Amino acid sequence: MKGNPYALFRRGEETSKLYVASFDIDADQILALHVNMSEQKIRNMEEFAAAIGVSRPTVSKFFNDPASVRPKTREKIEEALERHDYRPNVFAINQNRRSTKNIGVVVPNLADPFFLELARRVELACIDAGYTPIVRSSHGVPELESANLETLRDLKPAGVLLAPFGRESDIRSIKKFDHDFPLVLFDADLSGVGQAFCGTDNFQSINLMVEYLCRSGEPPCFFEMKTPANPNADTRRQAYIESMERHNERPRVHQAMGQGWDFEAIGLAEGGRLLSAGAFETQTILCSNDRLAIGLLAAAYGLGRRVGHGADCNLRVAGHDDHPFSRFTCPALTTISQDYDGIVSRAVTSLLQAIERDRSRSERIDTTFEGRLIMRDSA
């Protein structure tokens, strides 16, 4: 009975514990036998082609573009593909192709849900387009941005989508990269770099919010970081000021000290300080982004301020970005929702165009998308 898998099965009947253990092992062994015996494993395209009765170059053509071979042979290959579960070696492919099907995606910080959501959609869009996305986060460290681009070079990407840090980005190294690969920026712009830019029209979105706040109550103060790395923050301040002036209201900007990516913590600490000092001129505060607003809400809660648009409330807070958590703050946060789909799909198609026309550079194209007002309880 030695070596007989059925014998091994029986051994498990002795004790329940042993049974479970040996059953697991045997399942593996049987699996291995099964794999080895049913069809001899295909090791490369040569063997695969031989197994079907087609030449290797034809199979190669098929994998590059299934429509480029005759329907009948395509059928043959696709059918065999199911039987043999062969897949071409990606390393060998990418070594020889002029251009890979890789698309690099670099974002400043995946720990920020906003970029996470953006990255997730970019990922899907790339896959849909038949490319392989390589997503890299710079973990909030500007130096990592350049480092990420450098290591992406090794993968010989067909193109790269970059959401840059902004002021803290190493423009020089990004430009160098732009010189060597098709590059499209999204979320934040960097003048003169990349073949296209896609982002939100902060002037429209901030104006929309200011308009709403003015119509529904007091005109808002503006709450932001003192030295924001992200260029969108500067644009939003500018947009706030212009919008207020258009409404014949005096703009009032309050800036929080603090550096780094802990926006909530900064909003909590600095917002609390300003609130308890009575620094805000009106009881309506528009925050530069939701994360800052979340911190401010926590501060207001701690100070016993009643936030909301109801009669019993004495403070209104609004944000920007429609952060995933803004639905669950106390109270739920009134904010602006960015057009993720619009930005992402446009960014990806722009990059694909840039890839196709390859070296023949054309005009840089900027596209901005409108934000939507999300009315919740906080303002």
Next chain:
Amino acid sequence: MKGNPYALFRRGEETSKLYVASFDIDADQILALHVNMSEQKIRNMEEFAAAIGVSRPTVSKFFNDPASVRPKTREKIEEALERHDYRPNVFAINQNRRSTKNIGVVVPNLADPFFLELARRVELACIDAGYTPIVRSSHGVPELESANLETLRDLKPAGVLLAPFGRESDIRSIKKFDHDFPLVLFDADLSGVGQAFCGTDNFQSINLMVEYLCRSGEPPCFFEMKTPANPNADTRRQAYIESMERHNERPRVHQAMGQGWDFEAIGLAEGGRLLSAGAFETQTILCSNDRLAIGLLAAAYGLGRRVGHGADCNLRVAGHDDHPFSRFTCPALTTISQDYDGIVSRAVTSLLQAIERDRSRSERIDTTFEGRLIMRDSA
């Protein structure tokens, strides 16, 4: 003057706008010239070796292990490395190496900050160990877990770290993968799969929380999902029940309907329903995880319940995991902090061991780490 770069520079002096624009372009051109002229570009290891006066196999040895060549030649190579910025072609390397330096990392959902944090640390630990981490999220879709593993096969990873879905995982395909590659599980366990498991000792952590809640007020009810996918949830319920019995208190478990990964939304909806129905037997609620607690807090806020451990409060809420946002909920959430570093570093070292001893399988090793009580305002 045609073709003279200095002439091009001068053109910029005409207007400030033109100046900026043309300067940008010229900087690129100069960069290109610079690159092409200073040193002829090194195309492969052959040329690089020739440039130093060393043989290619020696250079190859160097890249595999810098310590394996004589100190003097190592110096020569490293010095030349700075001058020529050559880097070996990763595709060619991985095609020929027996084992790559890739480590696959698969987590169920990066949109969950808990997994995001875990993944980030794993990423860093792998890099520190000299490996290249490839992080993949299954975006909350169990089928994607198997798909992720399958596509990882193409990269011929040296090993894989998997945080499995649990009940919804495709055990069969994971086992098959386990059969072909070194595999280590973390966060959630799957019996009999992988060479090791690292996670939190839920019995210890839940017991710690129950103990604290009992000592500081009423014994807690337990709030969880009805059909949790994650095996940790089952363990935590079990731990809660045992701990309550040990305290001679009657365990009271309340389960929220709802599927998927929108824990906050489920906590908000179902928690609100239970709260307004007065379903909880005591005014202290221990949630299976922070995200559920965050939803419950939002529900309590909406119902005007005063949450906290103060005298003026009528509800206590506690969570588990120390979610990044739990510091900013209203009130700040009392919770259990998992030992990220312990889990991650152990998981990675386990995998590295498994990789080194290669095919010679040894006993599966399970390691659990203790959670820390984080006392904040909610309980």
Next chain:
DNA sequence: ATTACAAATTGACGCGCGGAAAAAAACAGA
């Protein structure tokens, strides 16, 4: 059947590197 054209085959080369074996060179110690 003849023609014309598209598609598939054959055979060959190259990509950039890992890796092995044998020979040569460099080194260390006495």
Next chain:
DNA sequence: TCTGTTTTTTTCCGCGCGTCAATTTGTAAT
């Protein structure tokens, strides 16, 4: 200076596929 040991060099082959030119086969019309 000689010997014994490392280290390096030389010279191969192989990995799995892309790509190309020349040829053959197949397909659909005239």
